[in-house]
Amino acid sequence: MFPSCMSLLSRRGEQRAPRPGQSAVVLNVYDMYWTNWYTAGAGVGVFHSGVQVHSSEWAYGGHPYAFTGVFEITPRDERELGEQFRFRQSVHIGYTDFSEEEVRRLVAELGKQFRGDRYHLMNNNCNHFTSAFCLALCDNDIPAWVNRLAYVSSCVPFLQRCLPKEWLTPAALQHSLAAHSRSSSPQTPQ
Template sequence: MDAQNGGTLTPVLLNVYDLTPVNDYLYWLGFGVFHSGIEVHGMEYGFGAHDFSSSGVFEVESKSCPGFIYRKTLWLGTTDMSREEFRSFIEKLAGKYHGNTYHLISKNCNHFTDDVCKNLTGKPIPGWVNRLARVGWYHCMFCFLSW
């Protein structure tokens, strides 16, 4: 229970998925290509690409995101938001994540879950989940600056 308002604290979980079987090897080297979804109140929320200017945020049953191989769940913290408050929060945040703005390096599913996590817990998702995008971003910036 949350002593401040008498509400129940709900776990904020990160479900991590492999995008490729090569992750079985890369994972142990601190790399990998991962998809992540945030689980709160028993449902999972993710962000994906499509060709339209509507939201790319979607809701699925926990640990069963289609097209990906479930790897693990990480406990990120808790929130005192009720189910209704959380749904309202996600709907508002979804306006920033249109399907046609998805970008593998600068605005991917892991950026979405990081945004949700920071808003709910004040902390980011673990760095290894989106490390490849950061490495790719630095590589792109190096190439651009070298040009």
């Protein structure tokens, strides 16, 4: 006897159990603007996302410098991102065999592509980073709704100019930039 189509569809969404040594890959999604409470139900919204693997969350933001815009925060801690961010939900993406050290090396490699000065709200944003990161970690992509506004807005260029510039550099990335500038500036004699 053949299985019914309905039983095949229900199994499609099931998550398999991790093999020994694997770690969960979780997408943490944040609302970036209060209007999301009204528009997200219609399938559009402004979302920030980060990938949680092991005990860290990795995300991407823009800045004017030619080095990585990838930064690390405590998972689901919206306060580290800034006051315009509100945690929305976590989405299980899959499992990875990468160790914590291998994840850090992967983040460093991705940081070469996702530099702060290459951030673009429609074509190279935080959700593009999390998509690339998830694909590298577990060969699964993020849900399309997370970055839908970027796809829609690329057809309507004036929308990009309507979003505040401070959204490009979350607070956690601003702290990283400050630490980077302190460590790279020459020491003045006392």
